[in-house]
Amino acid sequence: xxxxxxxxxxxxxxxxxxxxxxxxxxxxxxxxxxxxxxxxxxxxxxxxxxxxxxxxxxxxxxxxxxxxxxxxxxxxxxxxxxxxxxxxxxxxxxxxxxxxxxxxxxxxxxxxxxxxxxxxxxxxxxxxxxxxxxxxxxxxxxxxxxxxxxxxxxxxxxxxxxxxxxxxxxxxxxxxxxxxxxxxxxxxxxxxxxxxxxxxxxxxxxxxxxxxxxxxxxxxxxxxxxxxxxxxxxxxxxxxxxxxxxxxxxxxxxxxxxxxxxxxxxxxxxxxxxxxxxxxxxxxxxxxxxxxxxxxxxxxxxxxx
Amino acid sequence: xxxxxxxxxxxxxxxxxxxxxxxxxxxxxxxxxxxxxxxxxxxxxxxxxxxxxxxxxxxxxxxxxxxxxxxxxxxxxxxxxxxxxxxxxxxxxxxxxxxxxxxxxxxxxxxxxxxxxxxxxxxxxxxxxxxxxxxxxxxxxxxxxxxxxxxxxxxxxxxxxxxxxxxxxxxxxxxxxxxxxxxxxxxxxxxxxxxxxxxxxxxxxxxxxxxxxxxxxxxxxxxxxxxxxxxxxxxxxxxxxxxxxxxxxxxxxxxxxxxxxxxxxxxxxxxxxxxxxxxxxxxxxxxxxxxxxxxxxxxxxxxxxxxxxxxxxxxxxxxxxxxxxxxxxxxxxxxxxxxxxxxxxxxxxxxxxxxxxxxxxxxxxxxxxxxxxxxxxxxxxxxxxxxxxxxxxxxxxxxxxxxxxxxxxxxxxx
Numbered sequence: 001x002x003x004x005x006x007x008x009x010x011x012x013x014x015x016x017x018x019x020x021x022x023x024x025x026x027x028x029x030x031x032x033x034x035x036x037x038x039x040x041x042x043x044x045x046x047x048x049x050x051x052x053x054x055x056x057x058x059x060x061x062x063x064x065x066x067x068x069x070x071x072x073x074x075x076x077x078x079x080x081x082x083x084x085x086x087x088x089x090x091x092x093x094x095x096x097x098x099x100x101x102x103x104x105x106x107x108x109x110x111x112x113x114x115x116x117x118x119x120x121x122x123x124x125x126x127x128x129x130x131x132x133x134x135x136x137x138x139x140x141x142x143x144x145x146x147x148x149x150x151x152x153x154x155x156x157x158x159x160x161x162x163x164x165x166x167x168x169x170x171x172x173x174x175x176x177x178x179x180x181x182x183x184x185x186x187x188x189x190x191x192x193x194x195x196x197x198x199x200x201x202x203x204x205x206x207x208x209x210x211x212x213x214x215x216x217x218x219x220x221x222x223x224x225x226x227x228x229x230x231x232x233x234x235x236x237x238x239x240x241x242x243x244x245x246x247x248x249x250x251x252x253x254x255x256x257x258x259x260x261x262x263x264x265x266x267x268x269x270x271x272x273x274x275x276x277x278x279x280x281x282x283x284x285x286x287x288x289x290x291x292x293x294x295x296x297x298x299x300x301x302x303x304x305x
Numbered sequence: 306x307x308x309x310x311x312x313x314x315x316x317x318x319x320x321x322x323x324x325x326x327x328x329x330x331x332x333x334x335x336x337x338x339x340x341x342x343x344x345x346x347x348x349x350x351x352x353x354x355x356x357x358x359x360x361x362x363x364x365x366x367x368x369x370x371x372x373x374x375x376x377x378x379x380x381x382x383x384x385x386x387x388x389x390x391x392x393x394x395x396x397x398x399x400x401x402x403x404x405x406x407x408x409x410x411x412x413x414x415x416x417x418x419x420x421x422x423x424x425x426x427x428x429x430x431x432x433x434x435x436x437x438x439x440x441x442x443x444x445x446x447x448x449x450x451x452x453x454x455x456x457x458x459x460x461x462x463x464x465x466x467x468x469x470x471x472x473x474x475x476x477x478x479x480x481x482x483x484x485x486x487x488x489x490x491x492x493x494x495x496x497x498x499x500x501x502x503x504x505x506x507x508x509x510x511x512x513x514x515x516x517x518x519x520x521x522x523x524x525x526x527x528x529x530x531x532x533x534x535x536x537x538x539x540x541x542x543x544x545x546x547x548x549x550x551x552x553x554x555x556x557x558x559x560x561x562x563x564x565x566x567x568x569x570x571x572x573x574x575x576x577x578x579x580x581x582x583x584x585x586x587x588x589x590x591x592x593x594x595x596x597x598x599x600x601x602x603x604x605x606x607x608x609x610x611x612x613x614x615x616x617x618x619x620x621x622x623x624x625x626x627x628x629x630x631x632x633x634x635x636x637x638x639x640x641x642x643x644x645x646x647x648x649x650x651x652x653x654x655x656x657x658x659x660x661x662x663x664x665x666x667x668x669x670x671x672x673x674x675x676x677x678x679x680x681x682x683x684x685x686x687x688x689x690x691x692x693x694x695x696x697x698x699x700x701x702x703x704x705x706x707x708x709x710x711x712x713x714x715x716x717x718x719x
Contacts, residue, residue, distance in 0.1 A: 052682060053379060053401035067717070072710070073691055139548030160492075160550045162698050249492055249550040250698030251691060262687070266372035268379075268398065269684035269719075 040281060047274035055270055064275035074276070077254045080166050084255070085234040087167065091174035092230055093223070096181025101211055103182070104189045114186070118179040125176065129243025132172035133159070159245065162252035169241055169253055176240075177233070181226045188222035189215065224295060235284055256280045332621035334389035335364040336608075337381075339374035342555070344577035348642035355634045356625065378611075382407050387611035389621055395432050395443060395605040396678040402609065403435045409610040414623045415439035420630065423648045426673050428603055441607040442629045445644035448602040448663060449499050449572045450506065450674070453558065453579070454591040458485055458567040466591045470504060470537055473568060473595075477544045480567050488541055489566035491557040492550035497697050498690035500570040502676060504541065505534045507596030511674045518677040521715050527708070535696065535704045542697050550698075561590070570595075572604065576659055577643045585657075592659035594666070600674035601666045605644065685719040 050060045068074055099117050103110055120128065135141050136159040146154035158168035192215060200210045216223075238257040241247060247254040256276060263273035334356065340349045346367075353363040366388060368374040375398060378391040382402065393399045402408050415421070420439060424430050433441040452473070459466050459476075462483050467473040477487035490500060506514055509530055516525040546566075558578040560566040569575065576592070584590050594600065608629060610622035628634055632651055639646045640655050645663050653664055666672045678686045692710045696702050 052684065053399075054383060054405050054407075056405070070713070072695065133551070137548065139546065157547060160547050246493065246551055248494075248694075248698070250695045251494075252698065263684075265376040267683050267687040268401065269682075269687070272684070 040278075043274045043281075044278050047271060047278050049271050051270035051274070053268040053270070060271070064271045065279070068272065068275050068279065073251050073254060074256075074259060076251055077256045077259045080253060081234070081237075081255050083166050084170055084173070084237060085231070087170040088173045088177065088234060089227065089230050091170065092177045092181045093226060095174060095178040096226070097185050097216075099178065099182040100185035100189055103186060114183070117182050120176045120178075121180045123176065125237075125240035126243045128172050128176045129240045132168070132175070133244050136168055160249055162249045165245055165249060165253045169244055172244055173237070173240060177230060181230070184222050184226050185219060188219040192218060231288070235280070332361040332617070332624060333364065334361065334621045334625055335366055336390045336392075336625075337366045337368060337374055337378050337388045338392040339368055339371045340392075341367050341369050342577075343581065344574075344641065344643060348638050351634065351637040351641055352629065355628055355631070355637075359624070359628065361621070361624075382611045387613055389613075389618060390608045390610050390625055393441070393607050393609055394678070395429065395446075395603060395607055397680070397682050398678075399441065399607075399609050400435075400682075402611070403440050407612055408440045409612050409619060409622050410438045410440060411442065411610065411623065411626045412438040414627050418627060418630070423650065424630070425647065425649045426603065426667065426670065428673065428675060428679075429605075429647055432679065433607060441609045442626045443605060443607050443647045444629055444635075445639055445642055445647060446601075446603060446605040446667065447572050447574060447644050448600075448674075449570075449604060449676070450503055450594050450600050450602050451571060451573055451575070451659075452503075452591075452593045452595050453561055453569045453571055453575050454593060455561050455564050455567055456589060456591055457564055458483075461485075466593065467568075468593055469595050469597070470507060470541065474537070474540055474544075477567075481544065485564070486546045486560065486566040487544035487568065489557045489560045489569040490542070490545045490549055491552035491554050492545075492698070493552070493554075494690050494694045496554055496557070496571075498686075498693045499572065500541075501534075501538055501693045501697075502602075503570050503595065504538050505531075506600055506602075506674060508534050508537060510596075510598055511600055514677075515675070517715070519675075519680045523712055523715060526712060526715060531708065531711075532704055535707055538693075538697070539704075573659070573663060574643060576657070580643070580657075587658045592662065594662070598672075599666060600672055601645075601663050602674045602676055603679065604676060605647070682719060685714065685717075688714045688717070688719060 046055050046057075047064055048061060049056060049058045050063070051058070103113055103117075107113070123131075136156060138144065138157050138160060141156070143154060143156040146156075158164040158171075196214070196218075197210075200214060205214070236257055237255055238261060241253055241255060241258060245253045247258050257280070260273050260277045260280065263269040263276065336349075336352075338349055340346060349365070349367070353365060356363045366377075368377055371392075371394065374391075375393060378388065378393075379402070381387055387407075399408070415438075421430055424443065429443040429446075433439050433443060452467075454466055456466060458480065462476070462479050462485075464476045464479060465472075467476060473487075480487040490496060513525060513530070516522045517531075554571060554575070555578055557566075557569055558571060558575045559582075561569045562579060562582045562584060573592075576586070579586070579590055586592060608626070610626065613619065613622075630648070632648070635646045635648060636652045639651070639653075643660065645660070645667055646653065649668070653660070656664060677689065681689075689711065692707060692714065696707050
């Protein structure tokens with residue numbers, strides 16, 4: 001009897017579908033709701049106050065937001081996160097894909113190269129930041145070495161040049177992240193059926209064309225995964241910049257996350273920090289929501305139909 | 306809500322939990338501070354030694370960087386696990402803690418020992434006193450108002466040691482020609498704004514500064530003299546090197562010590578670096594308080610004592626507060642730290658020529674200068690410093706724009 005009823009319940013009441021899995025997920029759901037949603041609400045409420053060192057309920061309306069948008073520093077931070085996000089994502093994808101394709105050419109010592117390329121990813125952002133800080137330092141880094149080798153025309157002042165410093169940060173980040181994308185792509189490439197390659201070569205399609213027009217679209221899930229992981233890293237970038245430039249020269253490489261942390265911990269300006277973090281949250285939702293909706297919901301729907 | 310906030314912070318800030326000893330007569334105290342360099346460690350250990358000689362236990366929680374240390378203190382207080390004592394600067398940094406009733410009043414011991422009679426200068430009392438009660442212990446005085454100069458460099462180029470920024474600027478091109486960096490400056494916001502503060506007080510004088518920073522008087526800011534400060538500051542910055550961004554202050558001082566650079570503007574804690582390098586004041590290096598009128602700024606450190614439910618902790622806190630202002634302890638501590646003591650009746654026979662200069666100056670009440678952060682919140686000084694740092698680093702940021710932005714901060718009500 002039960003064997004008949006249970007599937008019937010499942011069919012008509014979707015809530016009971018996979019009930020065991022849902023129970024198992026319950027703690028995670030509860031934690032997400034209380035911690036994430038709770039914190040967001042808390043931050044929003046206190047962003048409407050003039051809290052300084054400790055949170056106090058002293059309502060000032062949207063003053064903190066008004067002040068935030070008047071800050072030159074905030075403008076710089078927002079601009080930087082877009083530059084960083086764009087260069088870092090594109091850089092990682094292109095270099096990661098290229099490395100994967102090159103390694104996929106059945107070369108000798110493949111595992112050695114794979115290890116070398118993946119190695120930077122094993123380092124924390126703080127170490128990455130310090131390494132590149134030394135490499136790019138004009139007084140004792142690469143520029144100095146080149147000068148000592150007689151190449152005095154060589155100039156590498158990115159780190160101390162306020163217009164280029166953010167790109168120096170991007171280089172360090174791409175160096176760290178590209179290997180990870182490479183591994184993802186390589187796994188995807190290894191999953192491509194031999195027959196596809198055979199038929200492509202029978203058709204006489206050039207190798208580079210096969211990669212770009214046939215293989216790359218087949219790697220779509222890998223690309224999506226890579227973008228999601230990279231994008232999550234973009235928004236929260238903090239430690240890399242702290243180690244590499246500390247937001248300098250001046251505040252030329254500051255980011256929204258740094259702005260929040262600064263106001264939160266060293267400037268005793270909690271209200272402002274909350275306001276900035278709420279703006280960060282809203283922007284992330286605005287960018288990610290439509291795309292995530294398409295990628296994870298609409299596409300499945302069409303695929304199922 | 307406070308509880309919730311504490312949980313939130315606990316996730317981000319690793320806390321070190323300590324058990325407060327219940328044993329009678331023997332007291333345990335955990336002290337958070339940011340004194341981690343060689344000279345600083347020597348200084349704090351004088352406190353620890355004195356505390357342990359009293360038969361107590363000292364738990365040292367040293368956290369690198371003032372910002373981090375203060376952040377940890379605040380988070381632990383709000384999280385319900387306060388340290389016995391914690392370091393702050395002579396400033397408005399801890400006002401909120403007092404207003405929220407989170408700090409232990411020290412009035413009991415302060416009035417019993419007559420702190421108001423011996424703490425000098427009296428401005429330090431103002432820093433610690435709220436509604437007639439003491440809430441912090443000033444332990445030393447540090448002044449930013451110094452130029453540290455390598456004498457050999459000036460001998461080499463045949464120039465006298467400069468006494469003002471104008472004289473320095475006049476000689477700077479000659480030093481540059483000799484292949485030496487005229488101005489050593491570490492490109493971190495606090496160093497840039499610290500030097501800016503010295504330039505402004507040496508040009509404007511303290512009464513003028515007071516009108517701007519204490520009274521928030523826009524007309525004083527706009528009377529045309531502040532532009533001179535900005536221009537002088539911009540001129541000075543032409544004489545730094547390109548390795549400046551992000552350089553630490555002590556690495557920068559080392560450049561002056563080694564003769565790679567001629568001059569650094571830095572607080573009197575730089576003296577420790579010269580001493581460690583075996584250099585002699587006024588022989589190998591000069592310390593100059595720039596400007597026609599000479600000031601000693603009233604920076605420095607205080608300790609606060611967060612409230613605790615345990616009455617034993619309060620006893621320990623009052624005992625420690627009393628120990629910190631003790632004459633003998635003050636003498637040992639400040640000799641190690643290189644700072645000026647917070648009372649005049651302390652033995653300073655070990656002082657070198659530079660420290661003596663500060664000691665002589667501080668006895669004259671007109672020469673005592675206060676800084677922006679004595680009157681203003683960290684949020685205000687940080688917003689101000691951002692503009693100064695950006696002004697130094699962005700050549701397209703015009704003086705007129707900077708003046709508008711500074712006025713914006715002054716009237717922001719931060």
